[in-house]
Amino acid sequence: MFMKSWAHICRLQEDNKAKEFPLLPEDLTPCLDRTVINLPSGFEQEMMELLFYLSKNIDNLRNLRPPPNSEISPDVVHATFELTAENIEKLRERVNTHSSRSLLQLHLSTFVIAYAYAWTCLVKSRGGNPNRLVIFLYAADFRYRLDPKVPATYFGNCVFPIGWFEYEARTFSEEDGFVNAVEILSDSVKGLGSRRIESLWKDYLEGSSKIKSATQFGSVAGSTRLGVYGLDFGWGRPAKTEVLSIDRSEGFSMSERRDEPGGVEMGLCLKKIMTDPVVGPGSTMNRTYDWIGFPVWFKNN
Structure with missing residues (x-):
């Protein structure tokens, strides 16, 4: 819903060159009331304990900073295929x-x-x-x-x-x-x-x-x-x-x-050695392959 609301505001501002912030229609107005979530007593704490257990940076778990990204392997290939x-x-x-x-x-x-x-x-x-x-x-x-x-x-x-x-x-x-x-x-x-x-x-x-x-x-x-x-x-x-x-x-x-x-439309990201059996040989950008009978747009990262 966030993307739809954001797009709606940007489109109105672009079309109308409005100086004032556009109002959102009812179906795109966010509900910010967390009390609508009815969970059993203690259940949220159980979920947080699992996050603490899985986190490698426990001290900074409760913040808005995104987690550190791991390196992308140089032999990773990104493909898009359509059904x-x-x-x-x-x-x-x-x-x-x-x-x-x-x-x-x-x-x-x-x-x-x-x-x-x-x-x-x-x-x-x-x-x-x-x-x-x-x-x-x-x-x-x-x-x-x-x-x-x-x-x-x-x-x-x-x-x-x-x-x-x-x-x-x-x-x-x-x-x-x-x-x-x-x-x-x-x-x-x-x-x-x-x-x-x-x-x-x-x-x-x-x-x-x-x-x-x-x-x-x-x-x-x-x-x-x-x-x-x-x-x-x-x-x-x-x-x-x-x-x-x-x-x-x-x-x-x-x-x-x-x-x-x-x-x-499905995006797929695998190591090159695993993509060969799926999308065929080669890694030329924008070359079209056949993935089990379906069209694939194949791209090397």
């Missing part, structure tokens, strides 16, 4: 054909389909021991899942990490890997509304203890619902957007496609 609405529909049909579950039992949203597809390709590109542990997460929006519900305009962090910590690489690297990933993600998304946040938090704590340095770890930044390509700061919609934070992890970003409803 069209037709691609997404074909992947849904693949699930319908190969899954033992009915469509009524599955949550086949664009997010679930795209994430499952990208994650299985990342696991396959890593290769290695099929029995190795792999971990993947996403951030769930809990504004409408708390009791009472939080206003859509709440100006604060109301997302919660949801992860899977018990699967081996073979679950996703073998022929039925994509369908397995869809079923796992589907169960998770459908189950969010019926589970209390305390239960999810316990699962996350238990799972976090299993993370080791050699574990393949994946996460997704963004969503197809954020509308980043609809933002206009006064000089038109963006031609291209990227999430820079994925340059230091094996995560990837997700947004809607710029010029097609129902499609997905």
Whole structure:
């Protein structure tokens, strides 16, 4: 919501050359009331204790300074690939054909389909021991899942990490890997509304203890619902957007496609040796490759 409000103000100032600060419409006016967050007693303190445990700079944890950035490896490659609405529909049909579950039992949203597809390709590109542990997460929006519900305009962090910590690489690297990933993600998304946040938090704590340095770890930044390509700061919609934070992890970003409803744009950042099986040989800027049948704009950092 912050980006939409910021863009709205900038666009009005640019169009009207207004000297006064423009007023925001009701749907873009932030709710700053933290009392709308209703959490069990002591729960916030538990979460803060985990942050203290994970932080390498405990003395400076409670401040607004961003954490120090790690160095970006010189062999890191950044690629962008797009799934069209037709691609997404074909992947849904693949699930319908190969899954033992009915469509009524599955949550086949664009997010679930795209994430499952990208994650299985990342696991396959890593290769290695099929029995190795792999971990993947996403951030769930809990504004409408708390009791009472939080206003859509709440100006604060109301997302919660949801992860899977018990699967081996073979679950996703073998022929039925994509369908397995869809079923796992589907169960998770459908189950969010019926589970209390305390239960999810316990699962996350238990799972976090299993993370080791050699574990393949994946996460997704963004969503197809954020509308980043609809933002206009006064000089038109963006031609291209990227999430820079994925340059230091094996995560990837997700947004809607710029010029097609129902499609997905995903950013991917991996070491060069891992991208070859995914996007093909070479690293020439702006050269187009084929990523499992889908167009990829491939760029070397």
